[in-house]
Amino acid sequence: MSVDAERGRLTVDHGDVPGYMPPMTMPFRVKDDWVFQAATPGCRISANLIVEGKATWLENVVVTPVPGPAGAPSMIDGATEPVPGEAAPPFSLTTHRYKPISLQSLKGSAVLVTFIFSRCPLPDYCPLMTERFAEIDRLLLGDPRFASRVRLVSITIDPEFDTPGVLNAHASEVATIDGKVPENWDFATSDPATIRKVAEAYGLVYGKEDGQIVHSLRTAIVGPDGTLVKVYRGNEWKVATVVEDLRSTLK
Numbered sequence: 001m002s003v004d005a006e007r008g009r010l011t012v013d014h015g016d017v018p019g020y021m022p023p024m025t026m027p028f029r030v031k032d033d034w035v036f037q038a039a040t041p042g043c044r045i046s047a048n049l050i051v052e053g054k055a056t057w058l059e060n061v062v063v064t065p066v067p068g069p070a071g072a073p074s075m076i077d078g079a080t081e082p083v084p085g086e087a088a089p090p091f092s093l094t095t096h097r098y099k100p101i102s103l104q105s106l107k108g109s110a111v112l113v114t115f116i117f118s119r120c121p122l123p124d125y126c127p128l129m130t131e132r133f134a135e136i137d138r139l140l141l142g143d144p145r146f147a148s149r150v151r152l153v154s155i156t157i158d159p160e161f162d163t164p165g166v167l168n169a170h171a172s173e174v175a176t177i178d179g180k181v182p183e184n185w186d187f188a189t190s191d192p193a194t195i196r197k198v199a200e201a202y203g204l205v206y207g208k209e210d211g212q213i214v215h216s217l218r219t220a221i222v223g224p225d226g227t228l229v230k231v232y233r234g235n236e237w238k239v240a241t242v243v244e245d246l247r248s249t250l251k
Ligand SMILES: [Cu+2]
Pocket: 116, 117, 120, 121, 122, 125, 126, 127, 215
């Protein structure tokens, strides 16, 4: 995710380290200087995590570079970290209900936004985001007045495949509460260029590698006035925290 040669650290969005820690985004110390030349945001690395007393670092690092211009588009094109307190990056998309949806049209509601794609094979990535959104919405719906002031939007990063129709089927499969997709939850898509602009404005890094979509995770709360309130990186965030943050956003 980022390279800090000066402090000798790589921030890595990593998978499960079995028996040691769950997937998360965090900085790791690396002792081999060459790594800081080879690694760039968006590249993939594999390494051994060494834990010795209170010191930890990565060893046997292998860097797989970001696909160049000949291959898939670079994953770091334009991704910027959005800033809470500023106006949230706008979007104007089409939902799985074949209706237009824009951040502007959701003014007055707190909006919880995340990025997913229907074919995501990694259980701790998109499927987990969707599971958590369902859990959040289930909690919200227990308090209908609160629920009526919150909108959930899951934006696909695989728009070539995830048409409104595909998202419609996907939502009925994974996002139903009491037998239907809640009214306040939409899955949204658009053309690839529009999606890339929106996703990158929310800090998402993604691209295709060997036909697979490789991506980071971003979930954000937008306040009823369109201000970006919170951005949760990775998948470490808790349902209870988000519900709490939504409540204080609407206070
Ligand atoms: Cu995914």
